[in-house]
Amino acid sequence: MAEVKVPELAESITEGSIAQWLKQPGDRVEKGDYILELETDKVNVEIISDYAGTLTEQLAEEGDTVLVGQAVATVDESGAAAAPAAPAQEAAPAPVAEAPAAPAAAPAQAQGAPKEEAVPGQGVIASPAARKLAREKGIDLNAVQAVDPLGRVRVQDVEAANNAPVQAAPAAAPAPAKKAAAPELNDDRVEVIKMTRRRQTIAKRLVQVQAEAAMLTTFNEVDLSAVMELRNRHKDAFVKNHDVKLGFMSFFTKAVIGALKQYPLLNAEIQGDHILKKNFYDIGVAVSTEEGLVVPVVRDADRKSFAEIEKDISDLAVKARNNKLGLSDLSGGTFTITNGGTFGSLLSTPILNAPQVGILGMHTIKTRPIAVGDKIENRPMMYLALSYDHRIVDGKEAVGFLVAVKNMLEDPEQLLLQG
Structure with missing residues (x-):
């Protein structure tokens, strides 16, 4: 009897929860067939069978936590199903999924102990x-x-x-x-909802980063008149030539990269009593999904054109909303940009995406009266927020970084020279 085990997923992932069984006891499986969907801290992963035969037993139920290397199913390579196992398992997943401590889960935990x-x-x-x-x-x-x-x-x-x-x-x-155990409430006005693994992880990491990092936020505002005028002049030709819209994110990504080159400690991370200063620019872009916020990464963004950045961001956003992101899409970012402005946020304090030490928050664009020389003009203004880890980034560097971003966006030609 062959065992199907949870494979090595990524260096930071050691366990996951069974979200859904795709094969049931008695089903025929071929080598490479997907047999279950595993929900990890970052993404959902479909686990395949390395054997051909008949699935004889599920060693864990939907909702159970399983470790990397733990056996989760058995396959009879001779093709014969174990008749007694199928009926017991077929009835189990639906009623037991919400009761993690039920006795039925014990055998699976014992196997992985x-x-x-x-x-x-x-x-x-x-x-x-x-x-x-x-x-x-x-x-x-x-x-x-x-x-x-x-x-x-x-x-x-x-x-x-x-x-x-x-x-x-x-x-x-x-x-x-x-x-x-889930709380017991005798009140039909209150609905008890179990947090998904991803939501649990988001909650733990947000609390952890605030406990471990010396996080500060500095603010500034940027006049986007020049960027909007440039977009309006080139948007039609841009779509025609590149089959993607020219959005704000490519401008902000280029500006961030230019500022990171001037203030490299914001592109670093802390490991123990060492600083790892990174000489590459993998920019994370926060994307909101139904299951929570994810941060896919645009690789080597400094080497990409505006069109390539816009395509990457668009493709990653679609994958995120369709729950198709892979582990490689989410790992290894050096700096993050988050855009609360898409939801109407005027000003906010973004939380660091550990182990990164910097995150830029974009906000909604509001037309406001601004002093321009001796005149008052209505300009499209956006508040910017930079949260940073004060353990390695001083206030002078953080403010300088944000001013550099502001200056490049207000004079977009600089992006060609510095971004």
């Missing part, structure tokens, strides 16, 4: 191969001494730790598998 030693090391920077070896050996990554000066755990570090018998503690981790 030896693997749970990797969970305490979830915050450790380690290669996927090192994580896999640590799970196999039952080693807590927090206890592994890394040779790398930046603290990254490699395979050789785990192998060295395996020689010390104290490292493994298989009996220590049964408790984290328990889930909080």
